[in-house]
Amino acid sequence: MNDSHKNDIGFLLKKIDEKLEKQVNANLNSLGITFAQIRVLIFVHEAENQQTTQKEIETFLEVSHPTTNGIIKRLEEKQLIKTEMTLKNGRMSKNVAITEKGIELCSKNEADKNLLEDKFTEWLSEDGKNTLRELLLKIYEKLC
Incomplete structure (x- = not known):
C-alpha cells in the first residue's frame, strides 16, 4: 500500500475504530459480555422505566429478528434482563426489562468506558475534545 493512503481520513477512522473495538472487547470480555450485548443492555x-420491546431493540441495532432474539436470549441466560410476552394493540409483543444485575454491569461498563475515553483523549484540552466530538458528529451525520 502506498504510504500516502495512511493519512486518508477514512483509513485513519477505520484504524481508530479497529483499535477501539479491540480494547472495548477486551474490557467487555472481562465482564463476560459482548459488544452487541452491552449495546442492548445500555x-x-x-x-423509559428501564424496559422496551424486542422490536425497538431490532430497530436500534438495525439487525434481524433472529439476531436480536439470540442476543436477548443470551442476556436473559446471564440474568441481565428479563422478558415477558404481552398483548399490545391486539398483537403479541416481547417486553424486555433490565435486572439489578444488568444495572450493576452497566455501571461497571460506564466506568470502564470513561477510563478508556480518558486514555485516548488525555492529550486534548476540553476545547479540543469538544471540537473533535463536533467534527465526528458532522462526519456521522453526513454519512446518514
Missing part, C-alpha cells in the same frame, strides 16, 4: 437501561 439501550434497555436508558429506556
Whole structure:
C-alpha cells in the first residue's frame, strides 16, 4: 500500500475504530459480555422505566429478528434482563426489562468506558475534545 493512503481520513477512522473495538472487547470480555450485548443492555437501561420491546431493540441495532432474539436470549441466560410476552394493540409483543444485575454491569461498563475515553483523549484540552466530538458528529451525520 502506498504510504500516502495512511493519512486518508477514512483509513485513519477505520484504524481508530479497529483499535477501539479491540480494547472495548477486551474490557467487555472481562465482564463476560459482548459488544452487541452491552449495546442492548445500555439501550434497555436508558429506556423509559428501564424496559422496551424486542422490536425497538431490532430497530436500534438495525439487525434481524433472529439476531436480536439470540442476543436477548443470551442476556436473559446471564440474568441481565428479563422478558415477558404481552398483548399490545391486539398483537403479541416481547417486553424486555433490565435486572439489578444488568444495572450493576452497566455501571461497571460506564466506568470502564470513561477510563478508556480518558486514555485516548488525555492529550486534548476540553476545547479540543469538544471540537473533535463536533467534527465526528458532522462526519456521522453526513454519512446518514
